[in-house]
Amino acid sequence: MFILCCSGLFKTLNNAVLFSIKQFSLNCEK
Secondary structure (H helix, E strand, O other), rough: OOOOOOOHHHHHHHHHHHHHHHHHHHHOOO
């Protein structure tokens, strides 16, 4: 159960990081 919770948290964190990188890339292209 703990591992499931951690992987879910990690996935959310990972998505947030990927989103930030995408936004950053878009800003750099402008």
